[in-house]
Amino acid sequence: MNSTKVTTHDTGDNAWMMTSAALVLLMTPALAFFYGGLVDRKNILNQLFLSFICMGIVFVQWVLFGFSFAFGPEMKFGIESWKWFALRFGEGDNAMYSPTYPLLTFAMYQATFAIITPALISGAIVGRMKLIPYMLFIFIWSTVCYDPMAHWVWSSKGWLKHLGTLDFAGGTVVHVLSGVSGLVAAIILGKRSDYDPRSTAAHNLPFTILGTGLLWIGWSGFNGGSANSADGIAALALVNTNAAAAAGLVTWVVIDAIRGHVSISGACVGPIVGLVAVTPACGFIQTGWALFFGVTATCIIYSLLLLKHYMRFDDTLDVAVVHGGGGILGAFMTGLFSQQKVNPAAAFDGAFYGRPIQLWYQIVGILIAIVFAVVCTAGILYPLDWIIGIRLAKEDELEGLDLTAHGECWEVAASRAVGDLVKQILDEQGVNKGQLEDNGSFELHYTPSDANRKSFTVPVTTRPTTIESESDDRHWK
Template identity: 45%
Template sequence: MKSWMRGALGAAPLLALSMPAFAQDPKVDTGDTAWMLISTAIVLMMTIPGLALFYAGMVRKKNVLSTLAQSFAITALVSVLWVVIGYSLAFGEGGAYIGDVSKLLLGGIAENWDKPFSLGSGPDAVAFTIPESVFVAFQGTFAVITAALITGALADRIKFSALMVFVALWTLLVYSPVAHWVWHPNGWIFGLGALDFAGGTVVHINAGVAGLVGALILGKRVGYGTENLSPYNLAFAVIGAALLWVGWFGFNAGSAGGASGRAGMAFLVTNTAAAAAALSWMVAEWAIKGKPSVLGVISGAVAGLVAITPAAGFVLPGASILLGIVAGLAGFWGATALKHWLGYDDSLDAFGVHGVCGILGALLTGVLAYGPLSATEAAPAGVSGSMGQLLIQFQAVAAVFVFTAVATAILLKVVDVIIGLRVSEEEEREGLDVTQHGERLG
C-alpha cells in the first residue's frame, strides 16, 4: 500500500476501516451489511421526506407543492442516473480526476452479487465486507441529497424543467468527479491525505457553493427585501429537520462501512454536535434579537450536523461539542449577516448553512482529528490534528470550491441559453405550484 494511502485511509465513507484480507471463499459480513442497508434507507429518508419538508416549510404557501416536487423528482432522477453512469464516473478506476465507464449500468456487479468487493485494484485496493450493490445504493443516496440541497438557494423562482436538466448535468459533471477525487483510492484529493469522513467537501461544500452560484445567477426573488416572504408552515420545517437529524446517523455512522466502534463514535459525536449547535444558534439569536425562534433552533441543529460530517469518524465527543458550538454561531452568521452584507438571495440558506458550516467542519477536522480514531492496520498512528493536516484540508476545500463554482456557473448558463432558468415575474407572483405543476395546496 502506498505511503500516501496509509496516511489517507479513512478519508472516504466506507474507506474508514482497514479490512483484513479475504479468504479464498470470501463471505459478506451480515452484521455490517444489515447496518449499511439500514443506513442507506435512513439517508434516503433525509431527502424524502426530510429535506422536502424542511424546505417546503420555509417557502410561501404558493410554492409548497413545487418545493416538495423538486426533492421528490430529484430523488427519482439522480437514482436512475447513478445506476446508469454516475456511479461509474465516481467509483470506476479511472485516474486522479474522474472514474470511467467500466461500471456503466453496473456492469460486473451481477456476477458477484453475494460477495464482498474491493474498491480499486492491485496493492492499493480497499476491501469491504458488504456486497457492492449495497455500496452503490448507499453512495447513491449521497448523490441524491447533494443535488436536492442546491434547491434551497433557488427556491421560489427556478423553472422545474430547467432544474431537472441542470441537476442531471451537475450530478454527472460536478458531483461524480468530486466524489472520485475525495473518495476513490485513485482520486487526487484522497492522495493528498485529506480527511472527509462522510461528505464535508463532496456533499456540503459542493452543494453550498453550487447554491450560491445559482442564487447569484438567478437573481433575487420578486419582492425580496420589500415584501413579506415569511415561511408558510414552520411545523413542516420542524418535522423535516427532525427527520434530517435522525437520518444523519445513517449518513455519518453509516460511513464507517459497518457495525463497528468507529460507527458508534460517529453516531455519538453526530448527535452531540447537532445538539450543541442548536443551543449555540438559539442563544446567539436570543441575545441579538431578543427571542429564540423555532426556525433558528432547527437551523442550528442542521448547521451542527453539517459541520460534524467530515469529522465524524475522527473526533472525540469533547471536540464535537466545540465544533457544534462554533458551527451554530457560524451558521447564524452565514444565514443572517453574510448574505445581507454580500447582497445575494440564498432563499433557504443553502450556502449560509451547508457551504459555511461545511467549510468550517472540513477545516476543523484537520485541527481536531484524534490519531487513534483515524488509525488503521496499515497506519497505526493515524492522523492527528496539526498545522500540516489543516493545510491539506484547506487545499481540498479550495479545490472543490473553485471547481464547483466555475463548473456550476457554466452549466447554469448553458441551461439558461437552451431553456431559460427563471420563471417570469408574473409566474413567480402567481406561484410555482400553479405555473409549473397546475396544482394548488388548498
C-alpha cells in the first residue's frame, strides 16, 4: 500500500540503509568463497551451496514471519506477533526502527543479518551433514533461535535491551549464537572420517583471499548500517570497523612472522577476528579502542587456534573459535570501553569509565546467547537425527558431497585439459587422429629420490565423464 508519510522520509538515510543492506547481502556469497577455499576439493561446491541456500531459505522465512517474530509488536507474555506476517505494513515508517526511512528498508537490512548468521554455522559441519537435514535445520534454527535472540537484544521491547546489554551490530546475536551453534553441531555430528587436526585441506587460497576482501568491504554495511541513519555514529562505526580489521591483519602477520612464516590463510583470518570482535562495540567506543580490540582479540584467538589441535571436537573451519570466541571477547570488552559521550542516544559508560555494572550486563547477554544456542541447536539436531538421520554415510563422506549430494564436479575441465595435452603430444608424434580414442589413458610414474622407497604408477584417463572426473583428479593432483 502507499503511505502519505513517504514524502517525509530522509532520502540520505534511506539510501545509506539500502546500500548497507546490499553490502551485508554481499557478505553471504563472500563467506561462501572464504569458506570454500579452505575446504577439501571434494566438498567445494557443497560448501558454496551451504551458504548460498541460506539466501533462499532464510529470506522466505523472514518475509513470511521471521521479521514479525523478531521486531513485530508483542502479544501478551512477551510472545512475538504475527501482525507483520508477509510484511503487510507497506511503505510506512516506524518511530522506533526506521523513523526517517521506510520500514521495508529496515526489514530488508535486518534480513541480511538473518541470512548470514546460519550460513556461518556451515563452516563447522561441512563434509559431514546430509543436505536435506541441513536445510531443515537452517529453517528451524532461524525461527526458534535467531529470531527470538534478535528480539531480545534489538527489539524495542526486548528484555536484554531493557536490561542494558549492548550489542551494536551483532556480537551476541550473530557471532556468539552462530559460533556456539556450530560447536554444538560439530560435536553432535562427530569427527570427519578423514579428520586430521594437524593438516589442512585448504585447496584454493585465492578463493579465500577474495572472500576475505569482500567480507571486509561488506562489513562496512554490517556495522555502519547499524547506526540506522547516515550520521556521525555511522561514520564512527565505519572507521572503527576498518581500524579493528587492519589491526587484526597486521597482528596476525607479525605473530606469524615471529614464528617463522606468514600464512596466507592465517592472514585472512586476522582481519575477520578483528571485525568480529569490534562488531558489538563499534558504535560505542573511540577509535583507539578499536585498534586495541583488533590486536587483543587476534592474539587471544591465535593462541586458542594453536590449542585447538589438542581438543577432541572437529570444528572444520574454526567457527566456534573465530566467531564464537571473537564475539564473546568483543561483547565482554564492550562492557569495559563503551562511552555514553561517544553515542549519547544508545551507549552506556563501561567499567573503565565509571560504570562497572555494564560489564555484568554484557556477561548476562553472553551467557544467555551461549545457553540458548546450545539448547536450540541440540533440540533441533537430535530429533532430526532420530527421524531422518543427519550424518553422511562414511563412503559418501570420503567420496565428497560434490558428487554424492550434487552429482557435479567443478574441476572436470582440468582433467580434459590433460587429455587434450596427451592427444596433442601423440599427434605431434605422428599418431593418426582417427586412432585416438576419447577414453584413452596414460600413466604417471613417480620415482622417489630415496632408493629404499617404492616407486609407483598412477593411470589417468584422458577424457573422463563428469562424474568420473573427480575420482580421477584426486589421483593425480
